[in-house]
Amino acid sequence: MTILGQLALWLALLLGAWGTVVGILGGRRGDPALIASARRTTYVLAGVISVAAISLVTALLKSDFNVAYVASYTSRNLPIAYKLSAFYGGQAGSLLFWALVLSLFAAAAQWLTPRRYSYLMPYVAAVTSFVILFFVMVTVFAANPFERLPFTPVDGRGLNPQLQNPGMVIHPPMLYLGYISITIPFAFAVAALLSKRLDMGWLHAIRKWTLISWLFLSVGITLGMWWAYVELGWGGYWAWDPVENASFLPWLTMTAFLHSVMIQEKRGMLKRWNMTLISLSFLLSIFGTFITRSGVISSVHSFTQSSVGYFFLAFLGLSIVGVVVLIWTRASLLKTEAHLDSALSREASFFFNNLLLVGMAFSVLWGTLFPIISEVVRGTQVTVGPPFFNQVNIPIGLGLLALTGIGPLIAWRRASPRNLRRQFAAPLVLAALVALALIALGLRDFYAGMAFTIGAFVVGAIVQEFIRGTGARHRLHGENPALAFVRLVGRNRRRYGGYIVHIGIVIYFVAFAGQAFKTEIEASLKPGESVDLRSPYGHTYTFTHLGVSQYEALNRFVSAASLEITRDGKPFGRPLTSEKRQHVDSFGRPTFEPSTEAAIRYTLREDIYVVYAGSVEGTEEAVYRITINPLVTWVWIGCMVLVFGGAVTLWPGGTVGARGLRRPTESGYQARLPAEMPIEREGAEVLS
Amino acid sequence: MSSAAVMDRRALLRGGMAAIVPVLAQRPTQDTGSAAPLRQPELAGRPRDRITDYENDPFIIGVERRLRCTCGCNLDVHTCRTTDFTCTYAPQLHREVVALVEQNKSAEEILAAFVAEYGETILMAPPKEGFNWAAYLLPGIVIGIVGSVIAWVLIRRSRMAAPAPAASNKESPGALSFTELSEDDATRLQAELQRLEQ
Numbered sequence: 070m071t072i073l074g075q076l077a078l079w080l081a082l083l084l085g086a087w088g089t090v091v092g093i094l095g096g097r098r099g100d101p102a103l104i105a106s107a108r109r110t111t112y113v114l115a116g117v118i119s120v121a122a123i124s125l126v127t128a129l130l131k132s133d134f135n136v137a138y139v140a141s142y143t144s145r146n147l148p149i150a151y152k153l154s155a156f157y158g159g160q161a162g163s164l165l166f167w168a169l170v171l172s173l174f175a176a177a178a179q180w181l182t183p184r185r186y187s188y189l190m191p192y193v194a195a196v197t198s199f200v201i202l203f204f205v206m207v208t209v210f211a212a213n214p215f216e217r218l219p220f221t222p223v224d225g226r227g228l229n230p231q232l233q234n235p236g237m238v239i240h241p242p243m244l245y246l247g248y249i250s251i252t253i254p255f256a257f258a259v260a261a262l263l264s265k266r267l268d269m270g271w272l273h274a275i276r277k278w279t280l281i282s283w284l285f286l287s288v289g290i291t292l293g294m295w296w297a298y299v300e301l302g303w304g305g306y307w308a309w310d311p312v313e314n315a316s317f318l319p320w321l322t323m324t325a326f327l328h329s330v331m332i333q334e335k336r337g338m339l340k341r342w343n344m345t346l347i348s349l350s351f352l353l354s355i356f357g358t359f360i361t362r363s364g365v366i367s368s369v370h371s372f373t374q375s376s377v378g379y380f381f382l383a384f385l386g387l388s389i390v391g392v393v394v395l396i397w398t399r400a401s402l403l404k405t406e407a408h409l410d411s412a413l414s415r416e417a418s419f420f421f422n423n424l425l426l427v428g429m430a431f432s433v434l435w436g437t438l439f440p441i442i443s444e445v446v447r448g449t450q451v452t453v454g455p456p457f458f459n460q461v462n463i464p465i466g467l468g469l470l471a472l473t474g475i476g477p478l479i480a481w482r483r484a485s486p487r488n489l490r491r492q493f494a495a496p497l498v499l500a501a502l503v504a505l506a507l508i509a510l511g512l513r514d515f516y517a518g519m520a521f522t523i524g525a526f527v528v529g530a531i532v533q534e535f536i537r538g539t540g541a542r543h544r545l546h547g548e549n550p551a552l553a554f555v556r557l558v559g560r561n562r563r564r565y566g567g568y569i570v571h572i573g574i575v576i577y578f579v580a581f582a583g584q585a586f587k588t589e590i591e592a593s594l595k596p597g598e599s600v601d602l603r604s605p606y607g608h609t610y611t612f613t614h615l616g617v618s619q620y621e622a623l624n625r626f627v628s629a630a631s632l633e634i635t636r637d638g639k640p641f642g643r644p645l646t647s648e649k650r651q652h653v654d655s656f657g658r659p660t661f662e663p664s665t666e667a668a669i670r671y672t673l674r675e676d677i678y679v680v681y682a683g684s685v686e687g688t689e690e691a692v693y694r695i696t697i698n699p700l701v702t703w704v705w706i707g708c709m710v711l712v713f714g715g716a717v718t719l720w721p722g723g724t725v726g727a728r729g730l731r732r733p734t735e736s737g738y739q740a741r742l743p744a745e746m747p748i749e750r751e752g753a754e755v756l757s
Numbered sequence: 758m759s760s761a762a763v764m765d766r767r768a769l770l771r772g773g774m775a776a777i778v779p780v781l782a783q784r785p786t787q788d789t790g791s792a793a794p795l796r797q798p799e800l801a802g803r804p805r806d807r808i809t810d811y812e813n814d815p816f817i818i819g820v821e822r823r824l825r826c827t828c829g830c831n832l833d834v835h836t837c838r839t840t841d842f843t844c845t846y847a848p849q850l851h852r853e854v855v856a857l858v859e860q861n862k863s864a865e866e867i868l869a870a871f872v873a874e875y876g877e878t879i880l881m882a883p884p885k886e887g888f889n890w891a892a893y894l895l896p897g898i899v900i901g902i903v904g905s906v907i908a909w910v911l912i913r914r915s916r917m918a919a920p921a922p923a924a925s926n927k928e929s930p931g932a933l934s935f936t937e938l939s940e941d942d943a944t945r946l947q948a949e950l951q952r953l954e955q
């Protein structure tokens with residue numbers, strides 16, 4: 070099977086080159102035969118790379134340890150789910166996985182894109198084929214998963230225990246889906262630049278792709294947080310690690326793009342900026358992979374490091390030059406059609422939203438690269454860790470949160486004082502009440518207090534939008550409030566789905582603020598001994614050590630330490646058991662250093678997080694770290710709300726926005742609306 | 758069956774109950790004086806020392822959170838020693854911190870001692886001095902400058918595009934008032950609005 074995989078990769082190499090050339094030539098000459106060939110090449114590429122992927126999966130499942138990759142990342146006793154996840158658990162496999170997903174996305178883009186954008190498709194095929202070509206090239210020449218060993222080991226090394234977690238089965242594919250799917254909107258952007266057809270077409274063609282890739286990125290990042298929380302055992306979920314930062318960067322620029330693209334759609338502005346943002350997102354996704362794979366910056370996530378970094382650096386450089394040249398030479402075609410009328414307008418708030426999002430991306434990138442910069446400039450290594458990132462980024466994040474509430478409250482083009490008073494009064498009053506309540510309750514952490522207060526303002530603004538929209542429909546159409554609400558959302562899913570996403574973001578911020586109140590204690594306990602810990606909510610938890618049991622399980626030897634918990638003297642659920650796992654191969658030989666499995670009791674208010682650190686003098690006297698983590702569950706809830714909002718936005722159906730976009734003449738009204746018109750916003754809501 | 762035999766069974770039940778009830782009523786207690794040895798201690802991770810007050814001392818934890826573990830994990834000393842229980846560097850660094858605390862050193866003195874021994878890279882964030890200021894200030898400066906430019910342009914345009922008197926509106930297409938929609942446009946607008954309502 071691996072020979073088939075090798076052949077498939079070589080064939081993919083040729084097909085990638087072919088698709089790139091015929092795509093460009095087909096687009097330039099308008100030759101139907103070349104255009105058709107470019108399109109078919111993407112389908113064949115997807116098929117051929119799938120064959121390579123199936124070959125690798127077969128080798129993994131059959132434990133073909135003569136294949137170096139299989140021997141390095143699996144063992145006979147590794148559960149099947151982790152044998153499958155080993156596909157992307159190592160470097161060579163993850164690169165093949167990238168090529169596979171991109172080839173499937175490229176084929177889907179060719180298949181699903183409406184014919185009215187056919188003028189872009191040969192160029193889209195060329196760009197996707199070129200990116201696939203790059204990944205296949207790296208796979209073939211620098212990290213080949215089908216390389217064979219000169220001998221066949223009796224068993225493999227096994228998968229890193231930290232990767233043997235359900236979160237790790239789904240987190241990398243999700244993140245990859247996010248990273249990789251950015252290539253599709255980028256390909257459309259480049260296609261628009263190459264074809265010099267820089268009207269609204271390419272933007273409409275990529276709308277769903279951008280949202281889908283943003284959602285995948287969001288879910289992938291959150292799943293990564295969840296994996297870090299349950300698996301790494303430090304009681305947190307975000308450490309501003311370079312690899313985490315690398316995933317966050319394209320998320321920030323994609324978020325900026327999702328907002329600024331609305332200004333281009335409505336006002337014909339920010340064309341160059343949008344082109345830059347989507348290109349930047351793609352480049353940052355490649356940069357993220359470069360960081361992960363090259364080991365240029367040390368990271369706990371860098372499970373795989375090798376020379377492929379040079380390939381990525383070269384590709385990154387080439388892509389940057391290509392994008393800059395294309396945007397530069399097409400600058401005259403990307404002129405704005407309108408100018409901002411007022412500093413008090415929704416466009417202006419989107420400008421500042423973009424400024425802060427890209428500013429935060431810059432600060433994260435700057436902080437991530439500063440160790441290298443410092444070494445180059447001063448010859449001195451420095452560490453840029455969480456204290457720096459928190460100090461620099463929390464104020465920016467709070468500014469962004471505030472704009473999340475301000476944006477929807479301000480009218481397009483120009484807001485009048487009356488409009489501002491009417492829109493802002495209720496949310497501001499709500500925020501002030503929350504602030505007063507927090508102060509009265511004794512909250513003294515400034516940033517946490519700001520997050521809760523601004524969060525209340527944003528929720529107030531969004532709820533007000535829903536109430537007013539529903540009320541307007543109720544009055545004008547005579548619909549009952551429930552029906553009016555459903556139709557309000559159903560007929561303008563993009564807008565109200567976006568508001569739901571914003572609520573998800575508020576929930577994230579509130580959950581992040583909860584970390585300010587984390588409490589923890591270390592204790593060494595003999596069986597029967599207890600330790601108390603007071604939670605931020607005033608509860609006193611008592612943890613009593615029950616003992617340590619040892620047993621064999623599947624592919625590991627487990628030492629399990631259990632704690633009985635009471636809250637304010639009353640039993641609080643079943644005992645929590647944290648484990649030390651010594652993974653072994655099929656001959657019972659230890660494979661990795663012992664790993665730790667945290668025990669977590671999830672509640673909406675606070676999680677109890679227990680880690681068994683080890684035993685004293687080889688006895689049942691156990692050392693524990695016990696953490697009370699407020700509001701962590703809300704991170705996962707925030708993600709669910711965000712995905713729900715995204716699903717509402719993406720749900721197929723005849724939204725007013727979508728109908729309008731298919732008829733360019735309608736969007737012309739928006740550009741020509743008189744300055745005072747948008748102030749009467751309820752009318753606009755009713756139209757929706 | 759004889760009555761003596763029945764009496765014997767009752768006596769037996771009474772005796773049994775008398776023995777069981779106290780056992781059931783009793784809360785399980787465990788011997789807190791000693792801990793039994795583990796069956797395979799070598800498979801339960803590295804042996805740990807007993808926790809002392811130093812490990813939970815907020816001052817020490819605060820200092821350790823500002824120091825990077827030298828094992829290459831990117832974590833601070835406190836997080837590493839309470840997370841990566843295979844790390845041998847973090848416990849040693851912790852002992853060094855404790856030793857300095859026992860000498861009544863202040864937090865800044867302890868950090869300075871570590872910088873002298875390991876270099877600036879031992880700190881979790883660059884010290885605010887010299888070139889390192891660029892790390893802290895550049896993002897804020899860039900955002901501030903670009904934000905100011907945007908605000909300045911917006912305010913300038915806002916003044917230029919402020920609603921002008923009706924007489925001058927015809928010369929300024931961007932300042933058309935709603936009442937000046939042409940008849941054609943108004944008809945078209947109405948038609949579109951009605952279509953959207955359907």
